Amino acid sequence: MAAKIASPSARRALKSLGANLKTARLKRRIALKDFAERIGVSESTLIRLEKGDEGVSIGALTMACLVLGELGRISEFLDPGSDDTGLLMEKEALPRRIDRKRGSRPAAAPARGTDADDDGGVGF
Known part of the structure; x- marks a missing residue:
């Protein structure tokens, strides 16, 4: 079993991530059951992911981003x-x-006015 996150700010960040994921799903009008099937998890796992549960795999989050078109x-x-x-x-x-x-x-720099300094008449 994964260790619980002790940091309140880290827990808030996960909850915010989950809420943002749920909002993105709803904006795309994807039903919970359909989204869970498309990312390859159970509905209960998706609910946990959308609540910011730290025990949900990063693979599930990655697949959710892929389905939402946000893998980048x-x-x-x-x-x-x-x-x-x-x-x-x-x-x-x-x-x-x-x-x-x-x-x-x-290393010695070429002397000014030598062929190495010749730009062929180009002013820049």
Whole structure:
């Protein structure tokens, strides 16, 4: 049996998720029995999912999103590119400066006015 979620804010988030799922189903005028069949769960499991029960599998939620045409939202969930906290922590972990190794020299940049700088007459 799954452990109960102790955090009140986490429980509220699950209840909100369940309510949003139910609203999406009702807006699409899909009956509870039909929706349960389409996502492959019993009616009682669907009712639990719509109430935000933490014991319902993530697979059931994923199938519900698929049937509702919202599967993309699952793959966007905690997308690393949108994780502001993770991005900030990653940025803070970057070194402030990078020291050259002993005996190494930076690559020489081509001198101005050489062929490497020739843009073929294009102004930009």
